[in-house]
Amino acid sequence: MASISTKIGSFSLENPVILASGILDETSGSILRALKSGAGAAVTKSIGTDERKGYQTPVISEIGTGLLNAVGLSNPGVDNFVEEYRNFPEKKKTIVSIFGGKVEEFVSLAKKVERIGFDKVELNLSCPHVKGVGSEVGQDLGMVEEIISEIRGKTNLQIWAKLTPNVTDLISLAKASEKADAYVLINTLRATGVEIYSRKFVLSNTVGGYSGPGIKPVALRAVYDVYKETGKDIIGVGGIASWQDAIEFFLLGAKAIQVGTAILYEDYPIFNKINSGIRDYLDKEGFSKLDDIVGVMVVDATFKNH
Amino acid sequence: MQHSRIIELNKENKDVFTLKFDSSMAASPGQFIMIWAPGGKEIPMSLSNTSYPPTITFRTFGETTKTIAKLKVGDRFFYRGPYGNSYPVPTGRVAYVAGGTGLASVNAMVLKYGGDVYVGARTKEDLFLLRNDFKIATDDGSAGFKGTVIDLFLPHVNDYDYIFVCGPEPMVKTMLDRIDRKIKAKVYISLERLMKCGVGICDSCSINGVRVCKDGTVFSMEEVLSLSEFGVYKRNEAGKIEFFVNGKR
Numbered sequence: 001m002a003s004i005s006t007k008i009g010s011f012s013l014e015n016p017v018i019l020a021s022g023i024l025d026e027t028s029g030s031i032l033r034a035l036k037s038g039a040g041a042a043v044t045k046s047i048g049t050d051e052r053k054g055y056q057t058p059v060i061s062e063i064g065t066g067l068l069n070a071v072g073l074s075n076p077g078v079d080n081f082v083e084e085y086r087n088f089p090e091k092k093k094t095i096v097s098i099f100g101g102k103v104e105e106f107v108s109l110a111k112k113v114e115r116i117g118f119d120k121v122e123l124n125l126s127c128p129h130v131k132g133v134g135s136e137v138g139q140d141l142g143m144v145e146e147i148i149s150e151i152r153g154k155t156n157l158q159i160w161a162k163l164t165p166n167v168t169d170l171i172s173l174a175k176a177s178e179k180a181d182a183y184v185l186i187n188t189l190r191a192t193g194v195e196i197y198s199r200k201f202v203l204s205n206t207v208g209g210y211s212g213p214g215i216k217p218v219a220l221r222a223v224y225d226v227y228k229e230t231g232k233d234i235i236g237v238g239g240i241a242s243w244q245d246a247i248e249f250f251l252l253g254a255k256a257i258q259v260g261t262a263i264l265y266e267d268y269p270i271f272n273k274i275n276s277g278i279r280d281y282l283d284k285e286g287f288s289k290l291d292d293i294v295g296v297m298v299v300d301a302t303f304k305n306h
Numbered sequence: 307m308q309h310s311r312i313i314e315l316n317k318e319n320k321d322v323f324t325l326k327f328d329s330s331m332a333a334s335p336g337q338f339i340m341i342w343a344p345g346g347k348e349i350p351m352s353l354s355n356t357s358y359p360p361t362i363t364f365r366t367f368g369e370t371t372k373t374i375a376k377l378k379v380g381d382r383f384f385y386r387g388p389y390g391n392s393y394p395v396p397t398g399r400v401a402y403v404a405g406g407t408g409l410a411s412v413n414a415m416v417l418k419y420g421g422d423v424y425v426g427a428r429t430k431e432d433l434f435l436l437r438n439d440f441k442i443a444t445d446d447g448s449a450g451f452k453g454t455v456i457d458l459f460l461p462h463v464n465d466y467d468y469i470f471v472c473g474p475e476p477m478v479k480t481m482l483d484r485i486d487r488k489i490k491a492k493v494y495i496s497l498e499r500l501m502k503c504g505v506g507i508c509d510s511c512s513i514n515g516v517r518v519c520k521d522g523t524v525f526s527m528e529e530v531l532s533l534s535e536f537g538v539y540k541r542n543e544a545g546k547i548e549f550f551v552n553g554k555r
Contacts, residue, residue, distance in 0.1 A: 023507050024507060026508075026509040026510070045509070051544045053542070053544045054543060054544070057347045057349065058342060058347075058348040059502050059503065059508065060507070074543060195384075199344075263507055264506070
């Protein structure tokens with residue numbers, strides 16, 4: 001049977017299917033459940049310096065091609081997070097997503113989670129619907145570069161940079177983030193939704209992020225572009241709901257993938273379902289391991305490093 | 307988001323209303339909908355009748371419920387759902403134990419399957435949806451038994467084959483602490499937690515990784531007893547842990 005293990009930087013995963021940040025990963029109990037359900041790793045909901053309630057409801061709206069959300073980075077704040085996760089048993093399989101408005105904030109968050117034993121952070125440089133953080137920070141190339149090199153210099157954490165697709169020049173953004181161990185591509189697309197009988201916006205915040213099947217082609221393009229230019233480790237995310245979707249991302253250069261919105265459709269069994277689908281595909285197509293298909297459609301990846 | 311016309315809106319008591327709406331949704335007792343006051347908040351609400359036409363019964367405690375209580379017959383009522391699982395179909399002797407607006411949820415069962423209903427409220431003025439045969443407990447003794455619905459019900463616990471419970475978490479916790487765990491009756495509990503999405507993805511209502519909105523809201527007593535966080539702490543809108551009064555252990 002083909003091997004579906006993979007490696008992101010120096011992090012070895014038993015399988016390449018990771019729980020994406022923002023879906024069922026605020027509470028420690030839910031992270032454990034995702035890992036027990038077959039996720040190779042899990043990313044927490046984004047944690048900031050202070051407790052944040054997020055936006056008032058409605059914070060989600062289902063549409064035909066996916067989901068709109070503007071949860072508003074609700075999180076208990078890093079000190080309460082540290083309190084809850086101090087004795088968490090799966091720190092090595094859990095990547096802490098952090099967000100902030102300043103370089104020092106990111107560094108301070110990173111140090112606090114490292115102190116209780118986590119060794120990986122995902123930088124939320126891409127939440128599209130909160131002022132002063134997320135994609136507003138993530139579009140400032142100088143700041144992105146500084147955040148990453150400061151965390152690199154002041155901690156031993158592995159750094160995943162989750163980049164925003166809401167820019168015209170993703171390559172420059174990727175290059176500004178090149179000191180990260182891996183790119184996570186993509187976050188949600190900035191979007192809105194309308195309810196025609198009340199003539200109101202469907203999200204209390206008016207603008208939110210669009211995720212789910214409808215954004216997969218955009219995510220694939222982002223992975224393709226960035227892999228071709230950089231050859232770095234990429235974790236693909238955006239609209240993945242099946243093993244076939246996952247394979248598409250691998251062929252374009254992703255070494256792992258994240259699943260979020262699709263849990264709405266398939267619930268927890270989706271992790272094992274995608275994993276066994278990937279394994280079957282590799283077997284039937286005559287590959288012995290996942291790495292054999294990573295980036296094979298991207299012939300001119302400049303720095304192909306595996 | 308769906309919408310239906312309001313068929314009836316009745317005031318049950320000083321601040322509890324029942325809204326009947328023209329929807330042919332297929333729902334089962336125990337399920338809930340997310341109700342929306344356009345331009346305002348969206349909140350979860352149990353269906354108090356799941357046959358046509360469905361109803362919700364709610365206390366006006368916040369902005370959304372206050373706005374909806376002011377709607378008129380014929381107005382549009384916005385919601386999505388139904389969501390969540392439902393109570394199992396009972397056999398034999400059936401009891402319902404409801405605290406506060408928990409009665410709304412079990413009412414859908416009472417209408418469908420009947421049985422003995424034990425209701426608890428603070429005072430006579432807080433009671434609603436009453437029927438003559440309901441067994442009542444009030445904190446101040448202004449109606450029925452003076453004390454909690456748990457005190458009223460527990461002496462009769464062995465009379466039943468199925469027991470359905472819905473009420474505030476501290477009430478349910480008290481009941482679980484005091485009930486004989488080896489009773490013959492099958493006990494099912496509908497839980498209440500802060501919900502944002504209603505569809506099992508936001509993690510706001512999770513208890514030990516179990517989602518009240520998607521894995522529940524109805525759980526067996528054994529399932530609830532296996533949740534170490536239950537009755538001990540809940541989470542606020544930020545996901546921060548907040549202990550119940552006397553909840554720390």
